[in-house]
Amino acid sequence: MNGVSVSTIWQALEVWQQQGWLRALDINFGRYLQRQLGDSEQSLQVAVLATLVSHKLGQGHPCLKLAELRRNPDAYLHILPEHLRLNPQALDQSLAAFLPDQIFAQQEPMQWLETLQQSVVCKGEQSPLVVVEDAIYLRRMWNYEQGISVDLQRRMTQQVPITAPQVAEHLTALFGPPQAPQVSWQRLACAMAVKSGFSMITGGPGTGKTYTVVRLLALLQALHTGAQPLRIRLAAPTGKAAARMTESIAAERANLPNNYQQLLNTGAETELTAVTLHRLLGSQPGTREFVHHRQHQLAIDVLIVDEASMIDIEMMAAMCAALPSKARLILLGDKDQLASVEAGAVLGQLCAGADAGGYQPATANWLEQATGEAIPANYIATTDTVAPYLQHTVMLRESRRFDAEKGIGKLAFEINQQQTTWLKSWLADSAQATQANPSLANIALLQPQTAVANEFYQFVKAGLQPLQQSLAERPEPSATDIEFAEWAARVLRQLGQFQLLTAVREGEWGMQGLNQMLESWFRPSTNSRERWYHGRPVMMTHNDYQLDLRNGDIGIALATRPDEPLRVAFPALGESTELPVRWLMPSRLNQVETVYAMTVHKSQGSEFVHTALVLPAHDSPILTKELLYTGVTRAREQFTLIAAQPKLALKATQRRVERYGGL
Numbered sequence: 127m128n129g130v131s132v133s134t135i136w137q138a139l140e141v142w143q144q145q146g147w148l149r150a151l152d153i154n155f156g157r158y159l160q161r162q163l164g165d166s167e168q169s170l171q172v173a174v175l176a177t178l179v180s181h182k183l184g185q186g187h188p189c190l191k192l193a194e195l196r197r198n199p200d201a202y203l204h205i206l207p208e209h210l211r212l213n214p215q216a217l218d219q220s221l222a223a224f225l226p227d228q229i230f231a232q233q234e235p236m237q238w239l240e241t242l243q244q245s246v247v248c249k250g251e252q253s254p255l256v257v258v259e260d261a262i263y264l265r266r267m268w269n270y271e272q273g274i275s276v277d278l279q280r281r282m283t284q285q286v287p288i289t290a291p292q293v294a295e296h297l298t299a300l301f302g303p304p305q306a307p308q309v310s311w312q313r314l315a316c317a318m319a320v321k322s323g324f325s326m327i328t329g330g331p332g333t334g335k336t337y338t339v340v341r342l343l344a345l346l347q348a349l350h351t352g353a354q355p356l357r358i359r360l361a362a363p364t365g366k367a368a369a370r371m372t373e374s375i376a377a378e379r380a381n382l383p384n385n386y387q388q389l390l391n392t393g394a395e396t397e398l399t400a401v402t403l404h405r406l407l408g409s410q411p412g413t414r415e416f417v418h419h420r421q422h423q424l425a426i427d428v429l430i431v432d433e434a435s436m437i438d439i440e441m442m443a444a445m446c447a448a449l450p451s452k453a454r455l456i457l458l459g460d461k462d463q464l465a466s467v468e469a470g471a472v473l474g475q476l477c478a479g480a481d482a483g484g485y486q487p488a489t490a491n492w493l494e495q496a497t498g499e500a501i502p503a504n505y506i507a508t509t510d511t512v513a514p515y516l517q518h519t520v521m522l523r524e525s526r527r528f529d530a531e532k533g534i535g536k537l538a539f540e541i542n543q544q545q546t547t548w549l550k551s552w553l554a555d556s557a558q559a560t561q562a563n564p565s566l567a568n569i570a571l572l573q574p575q576t577a578v579a580n581e582f583y584q585f586v587k588a589g590l591q592p593l594q595q596s597l598a599e600r601p602e603p604s605a606t607d608i609e610f611a612e613w614a615a616r617v618l619r620q621l622g623q624f625q626l627l628t629a630v631r632e633g634e635w636g637m638q639g640l641n642q643m644l645e646s647w648f649r650p651s652t653n654s655r656e657r658w659y660h661g662r663p664v665m666m667t668h669n670d671y672q673l674d675l676r677n678g679d680i681g682i683a684l685a686t687r688p689d690e691p692l693r694v695a696f697p698a699l700g701e702s703t704e705l706p707v708r709w710l711m712p713s714r715l716n717q718v719e720t721v722y723a724m725t726v727h728k729s730q731g732s733e734f735v736h737t738a739l740v741l742p743a744h745d746s747p748i749l750t751k752e753l754l755y756t757g758v759t760r761a762r763e764q765f766t767l768i769a770a771q772p773k774l775a776l777k778a779t780q781r782r783v784e785r786y787g788g789l
């Protein structure tokens with residue numbers, strides 16, 4: 127070893143932990159292994175690596191990549207908290223020598239791999255760490271990845287006895303005939319999904335994922351020859367995504383031809399109400415275990431999961447284990463969105479390369495025969511190397527909601543493609559760009575220099591005005607409970623009309639700072655000190671199984687009659703309940719935060735009529751094209767970018783999220 131000694135590096139890790147830059151959990155894991163191995167330089171090397179593996183896991187990476195650590199220690203380990211990254215001058219100079227770039231400057235961490243591989247912590251089937259090339263995994267993460275790979279390989283090779291002409295006939299009834307030279311990727315997606323035990327349908331907003339899935343459900347039942355209808359379940363990673371899936375499927379189902387609609391009227395078998403994955407698998411409070419697992423699998427034939435970009439590898443592994451090997455798994459989602467905040471980027475990794483198609487001739491042949499569509503030559507693989515997952519993936523390419531040449535669609539497209547020419551000119555003068563091209567009217571750029579600028583205040587005030595109005599339209603005290611609940615439901619709907627999204631949590635333009643400021647602007651002056659006040663919008667920050675509330679669920683505190691306490695209204699749980707909202711006492715809600723502003727991460731799976739994305743005033747590795755794309759595509763009708771430094775949007779567009787993993 128050369129350069130800084132390993133004990134100095136270990137000392138730096140301890141400093142990071144004291145500063146709160148590293149979780150105690152991470153360093154304790156390193157300490158634990160070191161104690162097992164005894165006092166030596168080698169065991170300290172193992173302890174450093176183990177601590178960093180745990181640290182990366184906390185950031186959502188299933189493994190530590192040594193080549194990345196070597197290439198760019200500061201950026202890769204990303205240990206400084208946001209406020210220090212945004213304001214490096216605030217860093218105590220005595221800490222500068224402990225930063226990753228300094229301590230790893232003359233290290234060759236790859237050489238440490240040998241030590242690690244020789245160590246008992248990597249030997250045997252139960253070892254806590256696993257090394258694969260330059261990647262170091264926690265055993266648990268490695269097992270998840272292996273479990274998922276083996277499971278999906280098996281599903282992909284499952285033989286499904288369905289012939290192309292059978293499929294073609296139904297596709298024509300459900301979608302109409304092929305419209306050459308246009309290619310219907312939706313028809314292709316259905317043909318793909320009925321032929322295989324595992325398939326993925328990826329596409330941006332409004333590309334018809336729901337439209338396709340409803341037809342796919344009908345097609346699956348129509349092709350099924352068993353005595354009983356297929357048992358189909360729908361699920362999504364979050365409560366909100368599940369509720370949206372249920373709603374959009376119910377709406378789209380009404381457009382099916384009658385005979386196909388009837389196939390979906392099978393009562394309990396085709397359960398068209400989507401549930402969260404946690405509920406489907408049966409989560410058990412206080413444990414990682416689910417009611418359903420490999421030894422007690424779900425009694426279903428088909429599982430369709432929406433918003434699959436939010437599935438982390440632990441959940442994916444649990445889902446694969448709980449799904450019978452003969453059951454079909456269909457994942458829907460937008461591969462270009464941010465991945466789950468937990469570890470892994472399952473959909474992004476499995477669908478990597480889907481833009482280019484990558485179909486082997488055999489795959490393309492089946493698809494063409496079953497659909498009558500001609501797959502353009504540029505989507506056929508040009509090499510003999512088979513990309514197995516791509517043989518089970520269809521990307522929907524045409525957005526029905528957004529025109530790629532107009533406003534929100536244009537902005538999302540340019541960011542997603544990492545193209546900066548148009549973006550640069552739009553950022554330089556968005557008003558001029560809209561004047562020259564009125565189809566850009568649903569996107570706007572605001573450049574307030576500080577968050578207290580009047581320009582920003584006026585913007586937010588206008589955005590929240592309809593909500594304030596509906597809060598003021600409280601029924602008279604003599605109104606019935608139902609009338610109060612209906613009013614609360616109207617207020618909740620207004621909450622979905624306008625939403626500020628932030629890239630970061632801390633700082634002037636971070637979620638916390640903005641929420642504090644907006645509270646000071648908009649809370650009623652009568653209770654300026656109370657944590658809870660009439661009109662406080664809140665979001666759950668954790669799952670609460672007792673209250674049946676999920677991380678990300680949104681409610682609002684409302685004062686009803688003068689003699690009643692303040693209560694928080696959340697959307698009702700299902701159609702069976704009488705009231706459109708349910709009321710909870712604030713004292714029962716321990717894990718909530720104010721949500722005038724929410725982070726882009728938390729906004730996944732939601733859409734707002736007018737979405738405003740706020741960028742910080744300084745660059746940060748958090749600003750990536752995935753974050754911008756996810757933020758922009760949360761907007762249904764209007765999008766505003768708020769950036770004191772618009773050029774940061776260009777930097778972000780050029781930066782990608784790196785999530786390493788072996789799927």
Ligand SMILES: Nc1ncnc2c1ncn2[C@@H]1O[C@H](COP(=O)(O)OP(=O)(O)OP(=O)(O)O)[C@@H](O)[C@H]1O
Pocket residue numbers: 312329330331332333334335336337338374378526527
């Ligand atoms: N092939 C089609 N023919 C006619 N209309 C279609 C077709 N595909 C989609 N649509 C319509 O386009 C709109 C968007 O489709 P859909 O809601 O299925 O997209 P999505 O990908 O599920 O969107 P989201 O981003 O909300 O998940 C819907 O109104 C749908 O009915």
